[in-house]
Structure formats: C-alpha cells, structure tokens
Amino acid sequence: EFTVQPGNAVAGAAIVPAVQVTARDGFNNTATGFTATVTAALGANPAGGTLSGTLAVAAVNGVATFSNLRIDKVGTGYTITASANGVAADTSAAFEVTAAPGARLEFSVQPTNVTAGASITPAVRVTAKDASGNTATGFNGDVTVALGTNPAGGTLSGTLTVAAVSGVATFSNLSVNLASTGYKLAATAGQMAGAESSPFDVTAG
Numbered sequence: 001e002f003t004v005q006p007g008n009a010v011a012g013a014a015i016v017p018a019v020q021v022t023a024r025d026g027f028n029n030t031a032t033g034f035t036a037t038v039t040a041a042l043g044a045n046p047a048g049g050t051l052s053g054t055l056a057v058a059a060v061n062g063v064a065t066f067s068n069l070r071i072d073k074v075g076t077g078y079t080i081t082a083s084a085n086g087v088a089a090d091t092s093a094a095f096e097v098t099a100a101p102g103a104r105l106e107f108s109v110q111p112t113n114v115t116a117g118a119s120i121t122p123a124v125r126v127t128a129k130d131a132s133g134n135t136a137t138g139f140n141g142d143v144t145v146a147l148g149t150n151p152a153g154g155t156l157s158g159t160l161t162v163a164a165v166s167g168v169a170t171f172s173n174l175s176v177n178l179a180s181t182g183y184k185l186a187a188t189a190g191q192m193a194g195a196e197s198s199p200f201d202v203t204a205g
Contacts, residue, residue, distance in 0.1 A: 001090050002082065003063070008096045011074055012132040014053065018067040021082040021090065023059060031062045038064035038084045043091045047075030059084075071097045072132040102128035102136035102167065104193035105143065107185070111200045116179050118205070119158065123172040126187045126195065128164060135167045141189055143169035147176070148186030148196050154178035156185075164189075179204040 004020035023034035037058050042051045053068035064082070071078060076096045083089040109125035128139040144161045147154065158173040169189075176183060185197040 002080075002092045005093045006069070006078075006080055006095045008098065009071065010100050011097050011130055011134050012070055012072055012100055014068045014070050015066075015095075018065050019069055019080065019092070021059075021064045021066070023062040023084070023087060034059050034062045034087075036084045036086070038082055040066055040069060041081050041083070042071075043079035043081040044077055044094065045075075046077045047073040047097075049073035049075060049078065049097065051080070072134075073097065074099050074134040074137075099134040099136050099138065099167070100130035100132065102139040102189070102192050103131045104129050105187045105189055105195040107187065107195055107197045108168065110198045111174070111183075111185055113201045113203065114176070115205050116177055116202050117175055119172070120174045120176075120200075123170050124174055124185065124197070125171070126164075126169045126189075128167045128189065128192065137166045139164050139167045139189075143187055143189045145171055145174065145185050145187050147183060149182060149184035149199065151182050152178040152180030152202075154180065154183065154202065176202045178202065 003022040009015045023031040025031045039056045049071040057064040077094045080092040108127040114120045128136040130136045147156045154176045162169040181201045182199045188194040
C-alpha cells in the first residue's frame with residue numbers, strides 16, 4: 001500500500017516527499033516482519049516518460065522508502081506501481097510532472113528561404129527547453145535573435161527581441177536585406193544555452 005503517495009513533481013527532479021510503500025497483513029496491520037525487495041515502476045504513463053532512481057528497495061520493518069524517484073517528461077496523470085514477491089501489488093494516486101526551469105534554447109520553427117527584404121514565413125519560433133527536453137512553460141523572459149552566419153554582410157531587420165509566452169518566442173517579421181546562401185540565425189536568452197538555426201538562403205527580389 002502507498003502510505004506516502006507521490007506528489008506533483010518537476011521533470012528530472014526527485015519526487016518529494018520520498019514515496020513510501022508499506023506491506024500490510026490481512027487485517028491491515030503493518031507487516032513489520034516483511035523485509036523483501038519492493039519494486040517501483042510506472043503504471044499510467046501519459047507522456048512516455050522514464051522513471052529513474054533506485055527502483056528496487058528492501059523494506060525495513062515492512063516499509064520501503066523510495067527517496068530519489070524522478071520522471072523526465074512533462075505529463076498529467078502519471079501513476080507508480082509497487083510490487084513484491086508473494087504480496088498483492090498496489091498503484092499510487094495520479095500525479096503531475098511539470099517542466100523544470102529553462103536550460104537551453106531551440107529553434108522549433110526554423111527560418112526558411114526568403115526573398116531579400118521580405119518577412120521570413122512561417123514565423124520563426126524559439127522554444128526554451130529544460131534539461132530533460134521539455135518545453136519550459138514557465139519561461140516568459142526575452143529571447144533575442146541575430147545573424148550568426150552572415151555570408152554577405154547582410155542586416156537582420158524586424159523585431160529582434162521578443163518575450164516568450166509559455167516558453168515560446170515567436171518572431172513574425174524577420175527579414176534580411178542582402179541575397180546570399182547559408183545564412184543562420186542565433187538565439188540567446190539570459191544564462192540559457194543559446195541556439196543556432198538551420199541554414200537558409202536569401203534570394204534577390
């Protein structure tokens with residue numbers, strides 16, 4: 001029986017307080033003589049996450065304590081199962097995993113080939129990601145783009161600094177004035193690791 005249920009957690013961080021599973025006898029007393037190994041696994045797995053940490057723990061006086069369980073993917077409705085030889089298994093209450101703070105940027109909509117002076121379409125998007133690769137939905141800070149690779153000495157115009165919304169910054173009016181091949185954009189935001197886009201071409205109007 002889960003006597004300390006898993007609480008809502010941050011992706012990649014240990015679930016706190018530590019999850020506890022207790023062996024019960026047929027009268028619902030703690031089976032204090034039970035010292036077998038209890039194994040934790042994911043039951044419901046809405047986001048295809050991975051449960052890590054110490055997944056097999058020997059019970060002490062009938063209680064197994066899992067102090068470092070963690071899940072890497074954001075999702076709602078996760079459950080954990082607990083099993084051990086010779087006793088009926090149990091499934092935890094459902095819980096949620098939310099994104100950790102942003103650790104790096106990623107171009108989620110890359111710049112496409114464009115005519116000189118025209119806006120790049122579709123709009124370029126840069127997404128803040130946590131260390132586990134989830135969108136850092138709590139990040140609403142500024143993201144700035146510039147020309148990283150600039151083969152023709154062109155000028156990037158438009159709104160170059162945009163506040164992210166739920167972790168995503170959308171640049172809707174970027175343009176480059178000089179034709180050439182192999183331009184790349186660079187994105188930065190505070191202390192997060194920056195990102196470089198795929199190459200794109202600018203053709204003459």
